[in-house]
Amino acid sequence: MLRISALSTALLLALTGCSTIGGDDPEPTASDSGREVGGQVVLVTHDSFNLPKKLVRSFEQESGIDLVTRAAGDAGTLTAKLSLTKDDPTGDLAFGVDNTFASRPLDEGVFAAYAPTLPTGAEQYALDEGAGELTPIDVGNVCVNVDTTWFDDEGITPPQTLDDLADPTYRDLFVTPGASTSSPGMAFLLATIAEYGDEWPSYWQDLLANGTKVVDGWEDAYYGDFTQGGGKGTRPIVVSYDSSPAFTVKDGASSTAALLDTCFRQVEYAGVLSGAANPAGAEKVIDWLLSDEVQAALPTAMYVFPVSAAVEVPADWAEFAVQPTEPLSVSPADIAANREQWLSEWTDLVTR
């Protein structure tokens, strides 16, 4: 009894001693922003943004900039947030708006003009409309992945194309996250729209008739249903990324592979916000995001490929994460114009 009450007292003391308010972190406040020389730069981004601390610190030392990162929500949340606060932005630059969401904030004038010189290989990712405001930083492809071990064991040839997924050979083997609830799910829907045009609803009918399982998020599909997700999944075909095979490597071989004819490309952009308190600082940060150091860190820190061809990717990536040469694509303007229509048609198909 004595032991427990001592424990509780110790806990209480520990807790009361370190509440946020009692904490000693010098929290920069909004009123600090906009100081001269370097000054503070606020980067607004989504939850997946992540860069090694060491990199950030050395950038801050060299440039004299105090980089504050405000991350919240997913890419959709970020885009909605930028549009809502366009008259009074919450920061100086934004990172993480991708090609499926780029059109709306560009139309609303969220971004100010800034177009730095791009590193080799990055020009191909620039937007057709909006290249003057949004700078490509990283690229990843959403591709159908297969569990090659499972197919070897069963003696079945793995599927290759989107058409194959509707083939009765692969009945009840495919799982995908929903387009209405997940960004890779949306990318997969866009891939089918790019492939089949106006005929996509009939392709989806075939998919569903062939036992395709639609779940909420990527993590449900991969960890809940996919046979290589570490759990008790039963389906060897899943919608994931081109880089995913690099994370299932064991004894020098990957147990999964991405189907390169099923990929939809997602490019993430950075841009200076119009009305930024420190536009000069924001431009410097974008230059830094394009630098070799940051570009080389992207695969391990954020699970995406660099846009720059000048840097090397990690060994596992070079060997197992193969990028498609000609991914499927739909223009940002088309996506913006039809997203609602497509999603409601898709929802009707899936929830029937």
Added chain:
Amino acid sequence: MRRWLTLALLAAGPVLVVGVFFVLPVSGMVSRGFFADGAFDPGGVLEVLTRPRVARVAWFTVWSAAVATAVAVVLGLPAAFVLHRLALPGRRIVRAALLVPFVLPTVVVGVAFRLLLGEGGPLGFLGLDGTPVAIVAGLVFFNVAVVVRAVGAAWESLDTRPAEAAAALGAAPAQVWWTVTLPALRPAIVGAASVVFLFCATAFGIVLTLGGVHYATIETEIYLLTTTLFDLQAAAALSVLQIVVVVVLLGLAARLRSTPDATAGRTTARPRRVRSGDLPAIAVTVLVLVAVAAPIATLVVGSFRADDAWSLANYRALTGVGSNQALLAPVTDALVTSLRTAVDATWMALLMGLSVAVLVTRRSQTRTERRARGLLDGFFMLPLGVSAVTLGFGFLITLDQPPVDLRSSPLLVPIAQALVALPLVVRTLVPVLAGVDDRQRQAAASLGASPFRAMLTVDLPAAWKPLLAASGFAFAASLGEFGATSFLARDEHPTVPVVIFRLIGHPGELNYGMALAASVVLATATAVVMLAVERLRVPSVGAF
């Protein structure tokens, strides 16, 4: 006049906080929808409500939440009795453990449920994956602790003498329960049920995960409309619909809750020995425990697996930044952030909750006064029933002007969490304070005690246990809060649920293992804090 002044003074703090951090942001966001394209267009919003999909979504929300609430109450009552009134060994530990689901991140629980119910899981033969049954089971899993704790706390402070008197006069146990105990517990039960209903009706992740994409609730629909489609008009329409549903529900609950007589005793009833008649209740409790433990067990087992063998690798990885630098800071740092934030959220929620509880339970002299107190009571429940998405975006567009330029303040997270915890605190305290006979306070006053002194000697002894229960609750709610936190959290200092979400969102065995291990650490931390809170005693005030 002085009564009204006291009332206003007590109400001022909480009303101001809820006004600035809830009413202002929500109305700001909703009005964006009403002013589509710069012109006031209420017709457009009303038109949204006539869409057949909206009716379907609203109906599913109401019935799934209602069923889940009913199941949680039916299972929670026997468990509250067994764990709070019977002298069973280890009941404190079980009570603390029951709060664990409350803090587990929905993403992780969702995956755990699907590993159980999915095609390859041990319960896969039931074919429940992706059905409404799975959704209801998930909602009950998260919320049964609310019933056990809130009703249990009231049950402990219940005066046992009326029940004993009834029994001595020859009433059968069922009769005593029906005529004496149940009416006395009714305010607590209705209060807990309304909180559970609001939690269920605004549940987000669990509905999506367990229902697949086949089922949408008002909450998931608002998220889709706001972030993916940016259809603010439709989102505003649904937010208004949500508020209307919540207000109707709160009105109903207030009617059902009205207290019959003073029933709270000054002392905590001693747990009594187990009799044979308690067996059914114990059986239900065991059932609840098994049902709650099963998904947690899959998590714990998973967290100790690495490379197809038993291992502590996932836990060791928590103190580093991960082999893939998936994290900016070790999970241990995030745990410190979580605990710090929870301390702040808890004291804020307790401070506000206590004033609100005192405010709404004081005897009213006129009908208007009673009505004013009733309205205030409902007002503070509102934050629980309104979309976190609407609130979160509302923060961004309304709190950007001095004097409340708080968009980037580190206090925003604990404040948001305190708003979520506030109704839990209020609903736990109100039934007990309302049960204190006002004549005791009058007696204290006539003997010369100041109002403060009277509160200390009359109210505090009765409210002490529930106050502890409420603080534990608030703490747990804050530790596990994800929706508002992920919206507001800043990258340099993420909380544990935010970190877990990031880990489980990436491929790789280690990431998955670390997410499970971090969930177990969060759950353990919660259980330890709960146990410590239950151990707290102030011996002098309890004894007369």
